[in-house]
Amino acid sequence: MIDHTSYKSYFIGFFISIILTLASYYIVTQKFLGEGNTYISIVTLAVAQLFIQIVYFLHINSEGKPHWNLISMMAAIVMVVIVVAGSVWVMYNMNANMIV
Amino acid sequence: MSHSSEVAHHGHEHHEKEAFERNTFGFWVYIMSDCILFSALFVTFAVLRNSTGGTQSLDGLFSMPFVLAETMLLLTSSFTYGLSLLFARDGKKIPMFSMLIATFLLGISFIGMEFYEFHHLITHGYTPSTNAAFSSFFTLVGTHGLHVISGLVWMLLVMIQLAIRGITPKNQSKLYCLGLFWHFLDVIWVCVFTIVYLFNAI
Numbered sequence: 001m002i003d004h005t006s007y008k009s010y011f012i013g014f015f016i017s018i019i020l021t022l023a024s025y026y027i028v029t030q031k032f033l034g035e036g037n038t039y040i041s042i043v044t045l046a047v048a049q050l051f052i053q054i055v056y057f058l059h060i061n062s063e064g065k066p067h068w069n070l071i072s073m074m075a076a077i078v079m080v081v082i083v084v085a086g087s088v089w090v091m092y093n094m095n096a097n098m099i100v
Numbered sequence: 101m102s103h104s105s106e107v108a109h110h111g112h113e114h115h116e117k118e119a120f121e122r123n124t125f126g127f128w129v130y131i132m133s134d135c136i137l138f139s140a141l142f143v144t145f146a147v148l149r150n151s152t153g154g155t156q157s158l159d160g161l162f163s164m165p166f167v168l169a170e171t172m173l174l175l176t177s178s179f180t181y182g183l184s185l186l187f188a189r190d191g192k193k194i195p196m197f198s199m200l201i202a203t204f205l206l207g208i209s210f211i212g213m214e215f216y217e218f219h220h221l222i223t224h225g226y227t228p229s230t231n232a233a234f235s236s237f238f239t240l241v242g243t244h245g246l247h248v249i250s251g252l253v254w255m256l257l258v259m260i261q262l263a264i265r266g267i268t269p270k271n272q273s274k275l276y277c278l279g280l281f282w283h284f285l286d287v288i289w290v291c292v293f294t295i296v297y298l299f300n301a302i
Contacts, residue, residue: 007186014179021175021293025168028298038302046294050287057182057283069128076132080139087143 004062013056020049116269120276127277131284134247138288141240142295151232158233158300161226162217167297170213171289174248177206178286185279188267196267200259203282207252214245237296244292247285254278 024045027038054060054073063069149158184199218238221227228238258274265271 005186005189007183010179010182010186013182014175017175018172021168021171021290024294024298025164028301029164035302039299042294042298046290049290053178053283053287053290057178057286058280068125072125072129072132076135079136083136083139084143084146087140088146091147 005059009056013052016052017049020045120273123273124276127280131280141243145236145240148232148236153231155231162297162300164301170210171293173206173210174286174289177203178283181279181282185275188272188275191267204255207248211248241292244288251281251285
């Protein structure tokens with residue numbers, strides 16, 4: 001995978017990551033969006049940042065066929081989604097149904 | 101070079117490439133399992149973040165410029181590590197070492213800041229036993245910190261091996277695996293930065 005990587009890809013990834021980090025920091029500290037919009041925008045920026053780092057730093061897209069790294073990452077993402085969404089769902093309902 | 105030795109040389113290279121791909125894939129699978137571990141810690145934090153039982157909450161406790169500085173340190177270290185990988189590939193030994201040393205220093209600074217933050221919290225009476233919110237905070241951020249520390253120790257060992265044996269295919273594969281680990285820690289930190297620190301400041 002490293003064979004086809006250019007110095008440029010790290011510079012691009014680094015530059016975009018810095019911009020995204022500063023943008024989310026600015027949105028949170030300046031408080032010019034409403035609470036709901038702030039949450040939505042910083043989550044969007046974080047997802048964009050993850051995507052950028054996976055493509056430009058981890059080079060998941062540049063491996064040869066069969067894409068085993070990509071496939072194992074997809075499997076991990078499925079498990080992460082089950083763990084996160086499942087836990088939040090269960091715990092939210094449990095809290096909501098508690099007789100306090 | 102005779103024909104047979106050329107074939108042998110080619111076969112050797114092919115074998116090395118295969119070993120490299122096998123090693124890095126194995127390490128990648130480990131990283132994916134680590135990803136699942138972190139997802140459990142993140143969701144624990146998300147669930148327990150407001151479970152303070154009437155004691156001190158996490159709200160407004162962290163200095164945002166401090167956390168931004170930590171983020172920038174780790175982000176830059178990921179970048180310099182990437183460059184060192186490419187310098188190693190191109191056989192440029194001095195730039196490779198300087199980038200590795202830069203990465204190491206940035207990583208050490210990051211850990212220093214994290215120790216300072218934990219120390220600051222604990223001396224002000226906010227410990228993991230304060231309440232569930234603090235427990236989950238210290239577990240999540242502390243686990244990431246432990247990963248960074250082990251990454252730094254590993255980096256030191258790889259640098260020693262590179263200094264002794266040079267940029268051999270075996271060392272290159274080690275450097276590449278550590279690179280996957282280091283970039284992965286940066287990816288996890290993006291999530292920590294957003295979910296723990298930014299959410300807390302809204």
